[in-house]
Amino acid sequence: MSAAASTPSPEWVRPISIPIADRLLATTYLVLRRSGLRARACRRTCRKALPGLSAEDRPAGRRIRPEDFAALRLRLGRKGRSVRFDAAVDEALLLDAMLSLPPRQRFVVRSAVTGHWSVTDIAAQTGWTRGQVHTLLRAGLKTLATQGAPGGRLTSFSW
Incomplete structure (x- = not known):
């Protein structure tokens, strides 16, 4: 057994589980703010639009899709x-x-994208091998490229 396998995992490795309703609320608010609405208008629009985005009948692990924002787009009605x-x-x-x-x-x-760490830096920080880090990075970027944006618009990552 390797030394890395015998050490306990750090707290940041624990999986997080956020209910779909909370994820919808957070992403809806983010979309509204990035669209140019003020915070007060965002709160008001979220309260009115979220019943249309209701998530009670959806499974907890479901991904948020662009279709979830169709009702929000209609409510905003801002073509410009x-x-x-x-x-x-x-x-x-x-x-x-x-x-x-x-x-x-x-x-x-x-760590690689926002912290600009190299594979070697991440491996040194975590105690994982460079091969493990490289595999995790490729798999994560591939997942983000295929599921992160509709139509695969994030496929310009080079790996």
């Missing part, structure tokens, strides 16, 4: 902001896909 709205939906879907990654993949992808 459709590009900003679409970009905000893509960002919210990417965030939801990132949260749904397994904890180790999420840590590796976040």
Whole structure:
């Protein structure tokens, strides 16, 4: 047994489980704010639009899809902001896909993308091998590219 396998996992490796209703609320608010609405208008719109986005009958592990925001788009009725709205939906879907990654993949992808850590840096920090880190990074980026945005618009990652 290797030394890395015998040590207990750190707290950040524990999986997180966020109920679909909370994820919908958070992503809806994010989309509204990124679309240009003020915080007060976002809260008001969320209260009115979320019954249309009801998640009580959906399974907890379900992914948030672009169709979930169709009612919100109709409620907003802002044709001039459709590009900003679409970009905000893509960002919210990417965030939801990132949260749904397994904890180790999420840590590796976040460290590499936002922290600009190399595979060697991540391996040294975590005690995993470079091969494990590389595999986790490739799998995480592939998942984000296929599930993070509709139409595969994130396929420009090079791996």
